[in-house]
Every structure is written in C-alpha cells, then in structure tokens.
Amino acid sequence: MSDPYQVLGVSRGASDEEIKKAYRELVRKYHPDNYHDNPLADLAQEKMKEINEAYDAVTKGASSGGNTGYGAYERNTSQQETQEFRGVRAAINAGSLDYAEQLLSQIRNRGAEWNYLMGCVYYRRGWMDEARSYYQKAVGMDPSNAEFRQALAFMDSGGAPYVNRSYGSPAGVDMCDLCAGLMCMNMCCRC
C-alpha cells in the first residue's frame, strides 16, 4: 500500500486539523456525487477507498479506528423501478451502452422511465444535448419522480458540483462552507 501521508498530500508532522482539512478537500473532489453516471465512476470509487484507508491509517492512534469515512458508494436505485427496465439499468451500470440502447429500442412502453434511461445512455456516452432532451421529456411525463428531476437538475447546474468552484481558490473555503456545501450537495443530487 502507498504511503498514507502521500495519499492525503500532507507531511508526516501535520496536525490533526491539517489532516482533516486535506481529507475533506479530497473527499469533496472524489465524492460520488461528482461522478454521478460518469463512465469513470469506478476509478473515482477506487480513489475514494484509497483516501479513506489512508485517513484511517493516519488517525488510527487517535480514534478507535474502523472509520467508514465519507462517501461510501451505494447506488440509489429508484423505488419505482419496474421489471421491464431492470435489464437496461444493469447494462447501463455495467457500461454496456450499446446493449442498453438495443434493449431500449425493443421496449414498446416509451413512458417517463424509458426516456430517463435513454438520457442515461446518452449522458454516459457524452452526448449531453440529447441526454438533456430525454431527461426533460422524462420529467415532463412524470414530474413527481425525484430521480428524473435530480438527473435534469444535475445537468442544468453544469454537472459535477466540484467543477464549478472558481479556479485557484480552494484554500479560501472554511469548514462551515464546506459542511453546508456537502449538505447542499446531498440534497441536490440524491434522494
């Protein structure tokens, strides 16, 4: 395993406060919300695991250990998920976009969920304009569905929240902003 201090980007003599700060900044960067439906989500997940392990290793002496850390990756699947679309969702999650699209083209019931999943396929492919049109259609057909609304809101806010910070000023954020930001992110991007 690589040096935990190096993973967190702090020196060996760093104070608890510094370590915590570095850790939180990293968590903010690699948080699952930033890699929502991203084809590289698996790499971000690995990175997050590495960061959590490093943080655990560094703080082992101080705390009781076994810190599960922020941002454990769990997919929030919709409760309304229908049988018909289970195969499509599995294909999308596995990254087989062509197969998912083929499955979708065979489905006759082209309601809100069908449009949403088409949007997911295009989003992962990087076809942002089409993806957004499909998400809009899905929300139009079923405005009460939180999953569809979130997907559209995520795109309209310009994608990953971390990206929208101004360049070169990550140090100007205090802990309050950080916590509030994480809370907002949670509200915006998940159920």
Place this chain on the structure above:
Amino acid sequence: MFGYVRPLKSELKVRELAQFEAAYCGLCHSLGKGFGPLSRFTLNYDLTFLSILLRSGEKTARFERRRCAVSPFRKKCVACTGGDADICAAYSVILVYLKLEDSLIDEGFFRSLPARLMRALLRGAYDKAVKRSGNFAALALDALRELHELEAARSSSIDRTADSFARILAAAAETEKDENVRRVLSQILYHVGRWVYIVDARCDAAEDMRAGRYNPLVSRFGISGGEVPEVCDRELRITLANSRAMMISAFELLPEGAWTGIIGNILYAGMEQVTEDVFSGAYRHRQKRKRTKWRVDE
C-alpha cells in the same frame, strides 16, 4: 478550428508558463526534425495541449537548451523530444492537413488557392506522418468522412456531428499503455474535442447564417436572421458546462505529474475564459483584428 484550447496565462505560475513555452517549442522541434521545416507551420495551441496531455505521465519534466530559426542566438529551454513525445507532431501534421482539405470544400477556386498551395507543400510530411501514427490517420479519415456526410445531410444533432470530431481526438489516447490512464485520457480528449467543435460552431454561427453555409447549431435550433438568440446560448452553455464537468472529473483522476498544473489551468481556467469570450463575441473580434493587422503589415 484551432487555437481554442489554451491556458489562462495570468493564472499560471512563472514556472508553469516556462514549461508551457518549452512544450510549444518541443512540439515545434519534433515537427521540424520529423517532418521537415515546412511542417512547423502546423504548430498550434490545441496540439500543444495534446502534447502536454500525452506527457502527463512524466513525474519530472526534462528540458534541453536549443537554438532555432526564431531564436538563432539565444538558446531556448525546450521540452525533450524523441520517442513518445514525437507522436504528437505526426498527429499535428495529419490534423492540419485534413483541416486544409476540409476548407477546400467550402471555398471557391481563387479563395482556396493559399490552402491548395499549403496542402501541396505539406503532402510529403502528411504521407510520412500517416506511416508513423499507427491507425490514427485511418480513424481520423473515417470520422471526417462521417462528419462530411452529416454536414451534407444538414444534420440537426450537435451531439452526432461533434461526436465524429471528438472521436478523432480521443483516438490520440490509444498509445497510452496503462489501461486506466488511457480511459482517463480518452475521456478528457473526447470532451475537449466535443467542446472545440461546439465552440467553433458558435463562433461561426452568425457568419455561416449570413453566407447560407451549414452550421450544426443553426440546424439544431432552427434559427435564422443572423443572430443567435439568448435561449439557444443558455442551452449551449449547459451542454458545454457538462462536457467540461466530464473532462475535469476525468482530469482529477490523472496521476499527479510534472504537467498537472498546466493541464489543470487549461481545463479549469483557460477553457472557461475562451467559452466566455466566444459567447460575448470578444474572441471573434480579437481574431478578426489579428487578421486585419496582418494584412496591413504586409
């Protein structure tokens, strides 16, 4: 279509600026050495970015001091060439040559004379580059043929047209050996390509409309009258922001190296600035001024 991907110089560290210039010179030297002095005219910012991105695996950057025609007396600091660093020169020649061919289609005989001349002069370099770049040229030709078909059919999908162009850039990541890094690079390059295509289309939209030429954005939004309405710009901003989110989230997964700072500057700040300038019209205005200044100087 070239020159959109550049750093925001005011935000670069002094060291990073020197590195960027060294990479620029490095690509120029690779071009001269590999493909003859004329190929040096294909040098541009976008390909410099590509060469930097392909160097992203370097933990420490290596430099050498060299003279050139532009700086014959004082030696300049140049990023080391040779080996993998030279492949970008081949890409550069191929892309500029294909771009020249592309511009011949749109123009009349006399207006296209300079492009014809330049193409004839670059022919030898192009043939050499095709041989050295594996199947990059074949991929690029295929994608461009597809793009021409879409343009001829006046496609109303910006995703489909941008995809052909984006795939060409993404193909440049193929030489990377580490699979995870290759995925990251190809994701960055795909969205850089997509962004460039759309930004370029936005930049030319008004002129294309007046000249009656095909423009993907004009077809997509069904606009006419010579101006791009605010509603369309809002949609375009969203689609561009999402592409940038994709490239930045990919960039954050790239292992830290000697060039990380510059790449970050270009993706976070440089492209942001160019996007703003293109939407406000400042970018086009600047390009025009540069061109007219050239003519006056002649």
